[in-house]
Amino acid sequence: MVVTKHWTKPGDFKGNPTENDFKLVEENLPDDLIDGEILCEAVYLTVDPYMGIPGEHLGKPFGKYKTMFGEAVSKVLKSKNGKYPVGTLVLAPSGWRTHFISNGDQPPLRPIPFDLGQLSPSLALGPLGMPALTAYSGLRMCEPKAGEICVVNGAAGAVGSIVGQLAKAKGLTVIGFAGTDEKVSWCKNDLKFDYVYNYKKITLEDALKESAPNGVDVFYDNVGGDFHHEMISKHMRIRGRTCICGSISNYNNKEPKTYPQNNLTIFLKELKIYGVLVTMHKSEGPNALSELAECIKKGELRYKEEVYDGFDQMPKALAGLFKGDNFGKAIVKASNYP
Structure with a gap:
């Protein structure tokens, strides 16, 4: 049985986000997939300033809480969907969770829309995201x-x-x-x-x-x-x-x-x-990001990543954005790839 961990936000932030504003909960995922389903594990997760906007946030209800929203680069662990074989990297708005099951549409999965080459998949959440x-x-x-x-x-x-x-x-x-x-x-x-x-x-x-x-x-x-x-x-x-x-x-x-x-x-x-x-600009995404990927490979576009090691660092990473801790793109590494 796969246990997925979720970071949730029980209430609105009182000022800027702090590490104490979140609660970690767990959920057991089914052992067996049905036809069309994919089991994914988060490799890299993003934290971004918009996550600090107050008010009702998106995410799957979990008891009286909701999973914090956000995008992740994930790897396919199991698959009964021919579009997503085991080992595939996908982008998904899966929120702050370690594992999730998708049918390809819920949550929607997207292949990385450019050639990574030797670049880290984490770039798909920052300088190529x-x-x-x-x-x-x-x-x-x-x-x-x-x-x-x-x-x-x-x-x-x-x-x-x-x-x-x-x-x-x-x-x-x-x-x-x-x-x-x-x-x-x-x-x-x-x-x-x-x-x-x-x-x-x-x-x-x-x-x-x-x-x-x-x-x-x-x-x-x-x-x-x-x-x-x-x-x-x-x-x-x-x-x-x-x-x-x-x-x-x-x-x-x-x-x-x-x-x-x-x-x-x-x-x-x-x-x-x-x-x-x-x-509002999704249509220009593939061409724009492919162009920027080539610029990075040629050394014409520079970047920095502030990488937090471990899923348990999600609250710290978000709180750090509002204290000016991040240098470039803040990323949380949750597991290894491949």
Whole structure:
């Protein structure tokens, strides 16, 4: 009998997620599969900032709890489905669980949509997964042009690090903001951003006086809050474009902060403000991720992974995102592959 472990969230977060907000439960899975079913074991699981958004979350009910949601790279252990032989790697929104049974549609299984080569399967959750497609699609929406200036916050994170490199490749001047000197150094020296600042040590206004005194054309926002409001209100050029990807600074504010209206600035400068939701861009995923995979293999796209070893590390990994612990993409390794 296979025992699957689930991480569940009994209640809403009280502020940012902590390790104590989760409960580990177990479930026995059937020994025998029926025709069409597949037994999978999680190899790598993702944690992402959106998991900290308050409110009712998705997942299979388990008693009075629900399994935390999220994507995993899993391997097929047993199969009575010809599409998924034993040993196949699949992507699935299977949540925070070690094992699960699927019929291919529930939960939906997807083959990795590009050639991994010698790359780790974990990349399908980060620089070749949802964060990468979010970066790719959001930047494309902003119609970046060579010679323009791009600001990206969360610059050393899973999305921001890809955004900055893609913007550099298109000929933009890239200005990054990150939360530690180590992250600043990586973005500057390894990713070759033009300017990088530790936002804890310098104000946005003082930083942009040096690097963008005449304003910013493209702003890719992963942070929200004060940073977002100041950029929109003060630092965008005429017909500048903003992509709002996330708002990690205020997902779990106990009392939502209000800001003065900036409608006047938006229409006087004819600013365009986009939101990007990766599920709206699935159609471009295979081609985009195949293109990025080749860039990684050629050394043209750099990345970092913060790998937590063991399924028991899931709560710690998520809590770490909101403390700035992650460097690049946060991943939990639950089992070995092959």
